[in-house]
Amino acid sequence: MNILVIGSGGREHTIVWKMAQSSLVDKIFCAPGNAGIAELAECLEVETDNLSGLLEIARHNSIDCTIVGPEVPLSLGIVDLFEDNGYPIFGPRRKAAEIESSKVFAKQIMNKYHIPTARSQDFEDYYEALSYLEKQSFPLVIKADGLAAGKGVIITKDRFEAELALGKIMKERKFGEAGRRVLIEEFLTGEEVSMLVFSDGRNILPMITSQDHKKIGDNDEGLNTGGMGAYSPVPFFGEKEREFVLTRIFQPVISSLEREGRLFKGVLYAGLIITKEGPKVLEFNARFGDPETQVILPGLKTDLMEIILSSINGTLDRVNPVWSKQFTVCVIMTSEGYPGEYVSGKTITGLEKLNEREDIIVFHSGTKKDDGKTVTSGGRVLGITAWSDTLKGAIDKAYQGVDEIYFEGCYYRKDIGKKGLHFLRNAN
Ligand code: AMP
Ligand code: GLY
Numbered sequence: 132m133n134i135l136v137i138g139s140g141g142r143e144h145t146i147v148w149k150m151a152q153s154s155l156v157d158k159i160f161c162a163p164g165n166a167g168i169a170e171l172a173e174c175l176e177v178e179t180d181n182l183s184g185l186l187e188i189a190r191h192n193s194i195d196c197t198i199v200g201p202e203v204p205l206s207l208g209i210v211d212l213f214e215d216n217g218y219p220i221f222g223p224r225r226k227a228a229e230i231e232s233s234k235v236f237a238k239q240i241m242n243k244y245h246i247p248t249a250r251s252q253d254f255e256d257y258y259e260a261l262s263y264l265e266k267q268s269f270p271l272v273i274k275a276d277g278l279a280a281g282k283g284v285i286i287t288k289d290r291f292e293a294e295l296a297l298g299k300i301m302k303e304r305k306f307g308e309a310g311r312r313v314l315i316e317e318f319l320t321g322e323e324v325s326m327l328v329f330s331d332g333r334n335i336l337p338m339i340t341s342q343d344h345k346k347i348g349d350n351d352e353g354l355n356t357g358g359m360g361a362y363s364p365v366p367f368f369g370e371k372e373r374e375f376v377l378t379r380i381f382q383p384v385i386s387s388l389e390r391e392g393r394l395f396k397g398v399l400y401a402g403l404i405i406t407k408e409g410p411k412v413l414e415f416n417a418r419f420g421d422p423e424t425q426v427i428l429p430g431l432k433t434d435l436m437e438i439i440l441s442s443i444n445g446t447l448d449r450v451n452p453v454w455s456k457q458f459t460v461c462v463i464m465t466s467e468g469y470p471g472e473y474v475s476g477k478t479i480t481g482l483e484k485l486n487e488r489e490d491i492i493v494f495h496s497g498t499k500k501d502d503g504k505t506v507t508s509g510g511r512v513l514g515i516t517a518w519s520d521t522l523k524g525a526i527d528k529a530y531q532g533v534d535e536i537y538f539e540g541c542y543y544r545k546d547i548g549k550k551g552l553h554f555l556r557n558a559n
Pocket of ligand 2: 343357358416419420421422423
């Protein structure tokens with residue numbers, strides 16, 4: 132089969148790496164890809180929001196199956212376009228992808244079908260939202276309804292901050308049309324866990340759990356980022372929690388989307404928070420997470436392509452995936468300045484030293500080739516990923532990998548996986 136992967140991050144590098152191991156795959160294309168992906172796939176310079184350009188690639192290269200990484204093409208309806216033109220594609224159609232692209236819609240579904248989540252109220256009118264604040268206690272979470280590249284969620288500690296946030300989202304339209312509506316939501320406390328499932332529209336197939344590290348600084352301090360690292364599985368998320376999340380969250384959401392005429396095929400990702408009252412949903416994503424995918428897919432022993440085809444064909448109930456029992460850890464290395472304005476074009480050294488290692492892999496995000504050298508070209512640059520029988524072993528190995536790599540101004544968190552380790556130490 133000829134495969135097309137859409138995207139250019141560590142998530143897409145991981146997907147391409149799995150595809151390269153599949154006995155069902157002959158040739159891999161990626162649009163637009165990066166320097167790491169280019170070693171496994173033919174990269175084509177078409178951006179992820181250029182839907183007609185992507186369809187043209189599928190036509191020109193006789194693509195048998197397309198896999199969509201990021202949310203933007205899903206929200207624009209890439210799956211509708213490809214399916215309507217007879218090209219098989221893995222992901223939800225636009226109306227199903229609204230579970231991610233409209234937080235108000237996701238909340239309506241959760242409220243209608245009694246799925247545990249934070250209490251909230253949505254507003255289209257700025258002044259109504261302002262007056263609602265008068266009767267609330269703080270902290271409160273203010274969320275832009277639409278896609279905002281992970282920046283549309285603002286946690287406010289008092290009314291003044293909440294008014295500023297509403298102004299920024301609804302009046303200044305800092306996130307454009309995404310801020311036409313807002314959700315004002317109760318603030319929840321607890322550990323966060325990411326859980327992802329494959330879905331064929333009816334059946335679900337859970338993946339192993341993982342934990343992202345969203346803040347730029349150690350001990351979860353500083354600004355939010357796209358994700359500074361992850362580990363899998365999460366030791367404090369046991370069988371009981373997993374069962375609860377599958378039966379009380381994923382199954383009802385998948386069935387309700389079908390009932391609402393929005394059959395969900397693809398990967399459904401729940402950002403969960405484990406509160407004293409049990410797990411609750413913070414958000415849904417309609418795709419693989421990044422960096423979560425970099426720690427989930429290395430543990431998948433079953434052919435990913437087989438699962439994807441079963442999801443497209445509606446036969447996921449016949450697949451019985453095998454997962455490794457090992458722990459996987461991914462440490463993200465970023466460019467100087469990230470998550471603000473960052474520096475690019477720095478030469479990366481040390482990559483070849485890790486090529487020989489079977490238990491460490493470097494997934495690329497913002498990298499490109501320049502005059503034969505690999506240089507930085509984005510905020511998040513590399514995901515150094517390692518696995519081992521113990522979480523401690525996987526953490527140590529990932530950081531050994533980090534030590535081999537250098538580019539000017541590189542930065543990474545030193546505490547990826549620490550929460551899991553802490554839990555395991557206290558449990559023993
Ligand atoms: P979201 O994009 O909705 O997952 O929000 C991004 C991040 O904001 C989450 O990973 C949480 O850390 C935080 N967050 C979102 N909603 C809430 C909430 N209701 N209570 C506390 N933190 C939240
Ligand atoms: N890791 C967060 C996301 O993929 O949205």
